[in-house]
Amino acid sequence: MANMFPVSSVDTCRLLDAGAGVGALSCAFLDRWKAGDHCFQQVEATAYEIDDRLRAHLTDHLAGYAGVTPNVIAGDYIELTAKPDFDSPGYTHAILNPPYKKINTGSAHRLALRSVGIETVNLYSAFVALAVAQMAPGGQIVAIIPRSFCNGPYYKPFREFVLKRAAIRHIHLFNSRSTAFKDDEVLQENIIISLECGGDQKDVTITTSTDDSFSDIASHVHPFNRIVFEADPERFIHVPTSAEEGAIERSSVVCCSPEEVGVKISTGPVVGFRMRSQLREMPEPGTVPLLYPNHFSSNGLGIVWPGESRKKPSAILRNDETEKWLYPNGFYCLVRRFSSKEEKRRIVARVLDPNEIGDSPMVGLENYFNVFHDKKKGLQKELAYGLAIYLNSTAVDQQFRRFNGHTQVNATDLKLMKYPDRDTLINLGSWALQQNEITQESIDMKMEETL
Known part of the structure; x- marks a missing residue:
């Protein structure tokens, strides 16, 4: 995930990690910076974590990097940020592994999100939408999330929100759910997605691997109109796994509802x-x-x-x-x-x-x-x-x-x-x-x- 960020030369990196846990993702990002992949002079790292047991480790991990100003925030990311007087902090980078849980229609989370123009049904999509709203122009987001948002009516407002504000740069798909996340009993197909906020939508890189070893990774570049079809009012997000168009796409016979x-x-x-x-x-x-x-x-x-x-x-x-x-x-x-x-x-x-x-x-x-x-x-x-x-x-x-x-x-x-x-x-x-x-x-x- 850290390697999916394009090389950046901004002077001050403002990094967001919402639902940070012990900071594994932030540390991976900072390790890449220290290895010379980015030209930041300094990093302001903002990490939200609701679990008291994890925050002490998170604080220690972020404090171990010279040139990093850590800001560890205790509490619920949605409750603390989704407010009517919402003001974007202008993050330049965000790396996310958000929680997965349905949001009930009349819940405090749903109402708070609605107050800032976000309609969605799960915590993971809420975290991503809030991060998109908080980014500076050109801000980069990399998130590992379930693929369920790519289709279906419940996630249509989320798809529209994100596609209006960000360009998809890269999607990685794990071909085997059972091996990629076998230790976590993950029951969904997960992807890693890279977004550029305010960016012009260009071609999209699609990579695939069987599992989290990435030993058989394959990569193809596709025009955006193969990812989101121009005439599709639902804004479904397709993830083609080969460079060639499928037979259904190529056929003029398949045209009826x-x-x-x-x-x-x-x-x-x-x-x-x-x-x-x-x-x-x-x-x-x-x-x-x-x-x-x-x-x-x-x-x-x-x-x-x-x-x-x-x-x-x-x-x-x-x-x-x-x-x-x-x-x-x-x-x-x-x-x-x-x-x-x-x-x-x-x-x-x-x-x-x-x-x-x-x-x-x-x-x-x-x-x-x-x-x-x-x-x-x-x-x-x-x-x-x-x-x-x-x-x-x-x-x-x-x-x-x-x-x-x-x-x-x-x-x-x-x-x-x-x-x-x-x-x-x-x-x-x-x-x-x-x-x-x-x-x-x-x-x-x-x-x-x-x-």
Whole structure:
């Protein structure tokens, strides 16, 4: 992180480390200065730390550098800085490993941030936004944070705030969450991002490594319009991991919203743990089929119901309490909502064929699904299969991973994706229905031909 700062010749460096802990990041930055990488005459180091047990170590560490004026501040960075009479200290550099915790809507933190024009939902994004607001023109920020801010509606105000005030210079992505932060049980995909406040947005350097050893680091430079698409109102931040454009980007065929295709996307309405008394392990009189992702077939595009040795129920009672949560039996494209970071595929889609669940008039679709439907009714058969072919393609999976660092596939993410037009999807579905066997290779070959 210290090496990601460009060489600076300002006379006095004003360094910010918010949530400094014992000062590991500040010390790394100061060590680089002492090694001659920067030409500062002096450093004013401001470090915020809320934990009483850590501050004594932090103070000792900063005091060990000649030419450094340390200012260790006890307390909550947000509470102490996010005030209506906010005045920027004009920091020239900031190095951050902020805390990760959701901010409740009506909390003191949320209200304090709002008073200075910052709307965000997590402490890490709040720390970064405040740091951006406190920087001098040309100020440099390097922060290690979850990648979750790159997409989704909740972080849109934060993305807009940062992109309006700063230029992205460098993003480093760890390809393996489990090895890079194995000692900390980190459950998110993390990046290191370098920002220049008030800078002109130019090309962006993207580096990747498997883990924190950086032994296999790879680097590419991309134009900014490959990082944030010009026509994207959501301002999603993409992290391409190769120099070449993906097949989806290059294709003029992929140009339609779900609405233009004529489909709706919703989260499965049956929340199993809230309806335990209504669930049954196997079908019985008075029940209708209930599907979970473990009913997905391991081969092909279909489902296996009720199956054997299932860990989840396969039926739900149909009565006045459950009726509003059920869908009419029909053809639906179902996408699994959860995966693990290291799985081969982030997006996994299957088709619910009504013939696979008998003659039941209704079906229960559990909350672990995203459901492609037609106003809560089934889709045209060929369209359902065409969507499954498209969503299961390697090209779509690679494109999705460029802007989504979650292991969760949200309905909102799928709604914001582009799709081939309805006729093209129907043609894909017709092709799928004529195949004796569907493999990943055959899907990708067909998609390459189509795109």
